[in-house]
Amino acid sequence: MNAAAARVVFLGPSLDANEAATRLEARYLPPIRRGDLPQVIAEGTRSIGIIDGEFGQSLAVSVMEICAGLRQGIRIWGAASMGALRAAECQSVGMVGVGWIFQQYAGGHLRNDDEVALLFSSHDLRAITIPLVNIRWALQLAIEEGVLSKSSAAALIPLARSVRFKARRHEVLLEAASGSAWYSGMRTLVEFMRQNPLRTDRKRLDALLLLDAVHESAPTDPIHASP
CATH class of the missing domain: 3.40.50 (Rossmann fold)
Structure with missing residues (x-):
């Protein structure tokens, strides 16, 4: 064989x-x-x-x-x-x-299993939403590179988790943080992930x-x- x-x-x-x-x-x-x-x-x-x-x-x-x-x-x-x-x-x-x-x-x-859960296309198996583990990894990188503080990163995890995995996209994450004290941090995170798509895809x-x-x-x- x-x-x-x-x-x-x-x-x-x-x-x-x-x-x-x-x-x-x-x-x-x-x-x-x-x-x-x-x-x-x-x-x-x-x-x-x-x-x-x-x-x-x-x-x-x-x-x-x-x-x-x-x-x-x-x-x-x-x-x-x-x-x-x-x-x-x-x-x-x-x-x-x-x-x-x-x-x-x-x-x-x-x-929890939901850390790795995401929505994907049945046609080409492409990921449509962002798994929570990728957000955790991106936050770790952002802290290490001085993009976000540890306190800001810690506050963003519950916000990201509050968005159902089938809806967890960049724009929805921003909507979830809208009007909160952590909107600026979420915007920084989303920009960081968009600028570093391969590095933040754990x-x-x-x-x-x-x-x-x-x-x-x-x-x-x-x-x-x-x-």
Whole structure:
């Protein structure tokens, strides 16, 4: 089996599949749903990267499915979105978590699924709204670069969270802050994100890290997990 057939990556709005293909030779599938994992394993896949997955539209990939795959010696990585969530839950049994978002969940700094939730196009899987984790990352960068103070950044998180993930766009964030003491800070944040779209897209950055991790690992060398 060649490298592309031996590797599967479940990918959606976190990273364009065409860009991903230039980084890693693999078979790219849409966001993972329950039942997808055992199916690709049955087809002979030995290395699996989970980046994006469905939450509300379909049943999510389960911890039990991942554990079953790991017990078969399948290598499974997770990052950025659904992958980061499941990697934080399954790292003790052999799933490999990659990236900042995974670290936030694994360290207990983030707990809720809605941190990575967003609205995306069913046609081309393009992200339409902004996940809260990207806002958190952008705020961290803005603090480090002296664009925003820590107190301003701390006040903007509840404002951003108050906007439903299906509506969380730049203009809606500004509307949510309108008339408040934090409008200026939100405007600064939005401008910072617009000026630095790649640097502030933490999901994309973590997706790229996962592809690199899979690339650096031999696709047929399994991780053996305890039952």
